[in-house]
Amino acid sequence: MGRGKIEIKRIENATSRQVTFSKRRAGLLKKAQELSVLCDAEVAVIIFSSTGKLFEFSSSGMKRTLSRYNKCLDRSETSLxxxxxxxxxxxxxxxxxxxxxxxxxxxxxMIGKELKGLSLKDLQHLEHQLSEGILAVKGRKEQLLLEQLEKSRLQEQRAMVENEALRKQVEELKSLVPSTERPMPPFLEFQPLERKYALVKPDVISSNVVCNCAVEKQGDSDTSLHLGLSTDVYCKRKAPEIASCSNDSGAEMDQS
Structure with missing residues (x-):
């Protein structure tokens, strides 16, 4: 008859528990040895009894097997x-x-594409978002324009201050340098002399003409002096006038 199954639980009797421990420990170590030999496996078994005694078996050395075990365990944790x-x-x-x-x-x-599949509510929400975005963009643009305007105004004020400082420096330099220019004489008002010719006798005409011409020459010479003309230039200009006066006098005498 075969052995019946026993319930796997702690054996309460200490003597029976010790006997079972000894038998099963020997069987476990034997099975471990057989597994290592038959399958060419590295097997290590560590057993501690209830009293604290150590029982072990290792097919390749306990330290070597434990070191390998630790490496595999670390590798497994790292891999995990x-x-x-x-x-x-x-x-x-x-x-x-x-x-x-x-x-x-x-x-x-937002740029008006892929609008298919949107409901009326979604389209209204999208329109609201676009409106808010446009308002934000306009506000930012106005802010930038105001900043640029303020910057330009400050630059203009700075330029005006610099110009005023330069003008004061120029005036100070002018006051330090003595003036070497001569004052210009005031212009005199030119008043032309009136010419009056009278009908006289031929013998008197020549003398009057000469006198008048001399007077005119003297007066015009004064005028020429006022105008800054030289005497030679004045004589050259007056020679044709004297000749014309003589001709006119002779013609009047012949008519009389």
Whole structure:
């Protein structure tokens, strides 16, 4: 007859518990040895009894097996951490891709594209957003224009102050340098002399003409002096006038 199944639980009897421990420990170590030999595996078994005694088995040395175990454990933890990080990054990448797609669609709709599929309420909301955006743009533009105008006004004031300072410097320099220019004489008013010719006898005409011409010459010479003309220039200009006077006098005598 085969052995029946026993319930796996703690054995309350200390003697039976110790006997069972010894039998099963020996069987476990034997199975571990057989596994290492048959399958060419590296097997290590560590057993502590209820009283604290140590029992172990290792097919390749306990320290070597434990060192290998620690390396594998660290590698497993690192791999697990890397896997979790990659999974989190992949999740974040997917979220970012979705947000980029939404933003691209919003941008297209803001410029009047991809409007199909929008309801009347969505279109009204889009129109409201565009209106607010236009108002914001206009406000910013006006602000920039006012800033530029204020900047130009300040530059103009600065230029006026600099010009005033330069003008004062020029006036100070003029006051320091003595004036070497001669004062210009005032212009004299020119009054032409009236010419009066009378009908006299021929013998008197020549003398009168000569006298009148002499008087006119003297008067005109004064005038020429006032005008700044030289005597030679004046004589050259008056010679034809004297000759014409003589001719006119002779003609009047012949008519008489």
């Amino acid at each position: 951490v890397q896997y979790e990080a990659e999974r989190q990054q992949s999740k974040e990448v997917n979220i970012l891709k979705d947000e980029i797609a939404k933003l691209r669609m919003t941008h297209l709709r």
